[in-house]
Amino acid sequence: MTMPRRITRCLIVCTLSLALASPVSGQPQWNNRPLDFSVRDSAGHDIGAEDSSGPALPSLTSSVGQAASNEEVQLGRAWLRQFRAHAPLWDDPVTQDYLESLIARLLPHSGLGNAKILVTLVExxxxxxxxxxxxxxGVNAGLFAFAEGEAALASVLAHELGHLSQRHYARGVARAEQTQIPAMAAMLAGMLIAAGGGGDAGIGVAMGSQAALLQDQLAYSRRFEQExxxxxxxxxxxxxxxxxxxVEMFRAMQRMASLQGGNPPEFLLSHPVTESRLSDTLDRARRLSVEASPRDALAYHLIRARALLAIHDRDPGQAATRLTEDxxxxxxxxxLAALIDADAGKADSxxxxxxxxxxxxxxxxxxxxxxAYLAFDAGRIDEAIERSRRQLRFMPGYVPxxxxxxxxxxxxxPDEAWRVLDELANRRPEDPQVFTLLAEAAGRSGREALGHxxxxxxxxxxxHIDAAIRQLGVAKRVAEREGNTRATTRIAQRREAFLGYREALERF
Structure with a gap:
């Protein structure tokens, strides 16, 4: 297939069962960096740690001096891990790279400093x-279908970054006079429980944005939306x-809400577009000026084609019709036509x-x-390797x-595959698909303990923290059998850390 590989998992009722603790020193980079949330300045100095005796976590600092707590960062990471376990994820490295680049473009202007943002795609x-x-x-494939231009997509992402910079989750539960972290944990767990209802409606509830937490305080949530x-x-x-x-995105949302009556998408329920909100945005937009963007907007339309094909994978003609009509x-x-041809077995054309x-x-x-991906999916392995290497000569480090x-x-x-993927895992310590490939490369290249x-x-x-701990037990036995004392030490360190992740949830 030429389309990105999809990972669809059963939606079930669940609660948060993973929280993160500090990394243990002396581990290989790809073993501890998934837990290293530290932020460093231009000189390489660690900043943002609130407690020198605990983990060095990032300070998600806004323009008004607000900062996310260590617990919020840990909670968000724990929630993402559980979300990955129970939501239908969209595994598309090309789209992932595009979104990460777009968010990196917005981030310096969003009041979040140099915070580390993790992006997840949902099918x-x-x-x-x-x-x-x-x-x-997180971004649904459906957002690309709705946003007909890159600026429209950027407006939604910038809005969500605004929620983060103003810490609307924490401020919302604080106003309700509840303990912040336990309340946030309960609400995030509820989002996953809602996903257990199945279908897109359940997924929509699970991914409701910050304003959805304030349904019983509508005026206050409107203030958050305005901010x-x-x-x-x-x-x-x-x-x-x-x-x-x-402004145009809001108007399009208003039209959608009107057409769908009492059953609009969850995004519109948690982000109601009122006339006052639209008027305020229009007034402010008119007073702002911007130079023409140097970015080639075609990139967005190519990504949109991929999203439409993911949505209409059973009837690709609908994706093509949508692009034409728009x-x-x-x-x-x-x-898009080339991707469709490839799916139909017409790799040459x-x-x-x-x-x-x-x-x-x-x-x-x-x-x-x-x-290159098309060649790989067509079974042309050597051609895929040659095309990938050629691309990397022009763009060293390009993740896809x-x-x-x-x-x-x-x-x-397999030995060279291990070296390539090990380096990539060091750069992308929060990417589970990279570790899936790394485990396979380790096994095929004779690094059995490191594979486990x-x-x-x-x-x-x-x-899957319990399964992860069991897997470490297998790794330990293999390392001991091989006489690999270095691997044995690393595995013991990771086991201690994994047990800490599981126990840390009790604080929430």
């Missing part, structure tokens, strides 16, 4: 985006996006079209890397190409 056609305390941002709007509007403008895109650029329509597009738009890295290179090398040179260790990391990243 759902529902219009939704969400933000969770501690710097977790997030204002911060988001300023951020997107400073990042080079037209502020009027937020007047998308011809290049994006050709791109699809590759020719993607190569032609790459020559026409040489600055868009997602075009040649899409061709690096991941594909490592995956393709599993078929030809990598598998344990993948399990803890996806919320």
């Amino acid at each position: 759902s056609p529902t219009l939704n985006a969400f933000a969770v305390p501690g710097g977790v941002v 997030a709007d204002r911060i988001g509007l300023q951020a997107m403008t400073e990042a080079g996006f037209d502020p009027m895109a937020m 007047g998308a650029p011809q290049a994006s329509q050709r791109y 699809a590759l020719r079209e993607l190569d032609a597009l790459a020559r026409e738009h040489p600055d868009l890295a997602m075009l040649p890397v899409s061709a 190409a690096t991941r594909l290179l490592g995956e393709a090398l599993l078929q030809r040179d 260790l990598a598998r344990a990391e993948q399990l803890q990243l996806t919320g």
Whole structure:
């Protein structure tokens, strides 16, 4: 298949069962960095730790001097792990890289300093985006279908970053005179329980944004929405996006809410677009000016094509029709047609079209890397390796190409695959799919103990902490059998940390 691999898991009733503790020194980077939330300044000094005796966690600092607590960061990371275990995730490295780049563009203007934001993609056609305390941002495939331009998408992401910078979760529960962290834990657990209801409605509730926590304090939630709007509007403008895109997005949401009556998407229930909210945003947008963005907007339309195909994977023609009806650029329509051809087994024609597009738009890295993924999915392993390496010569470190290179090398040179994926795991310690591939590379290259260790990391990243601890037991036995004392020491350190993660939840 040319489309991204999808990971669909059963939605079940659950509660948070994973919390994070400090990393243990002396471990290999990819073993401790999933827990290293420290933020460093330009000189490399650690900043943001609130307690030198505890974990060095980031300070999600806003323009008004507010900061997320260590507990909020830990809670958000724990929630993300459980969400991964129970939600239908959309595994698309190309889209993931695009979203991370877009958020990185907005982040300096959002009042969050240099906070680490974790992005998760959800395979759902529902219009939704969400933000969770501690710097977790999620996006449904359906948001791409609704937002017809990059600035429209940026307006939603900037709004969600505004919620994070103003700590609306914590402020909401504080106003309700509840203990902040236990209350937030309970509400986040409730989001997962709601997901157990099944279907898109359950997923929508599970991913309800901060304003949904204040349903019994409507006036106060409207104030939060207004704050997030204002911060988001300023951020997107400073990042080079037209502020009027937020106004147009609100108008489109109003139309959707009107057409769907009493059953609009969850995003509109938690983010009601009132006339006063629209008027306030319009007034502010008119007073802001922005220079034309240097970014090639075609990149967004290519990503939108991928999202539409993910949504309409059973009937790709619907995705093509949607792009045509929306007047998308011809290049994006050709791109989608190539992906559809590849899914139909027409790899040769699809590759020719993607190569032609790459020559026409040489600055868009997602075009040649899409061709590399297409070659891999068609079973052309050597071609996929060559294309990935060629891409990395022009863009060293480009994550989609690096991941594909490592995956393709599993078929030809497992030892080299291990080196590529080990380096990638060091750079992406919160990416469970990288650890899945790393575990396979370790096993195929004779690193059996490290393979079990990598598998344990993948399990803890996806919320299966008990299974992760059991996997460490297997790793320990293998390491002892091999006489690998270094691996044995690392495994013991990780076991201690994993037990700490499980026990730390009692604080919440």
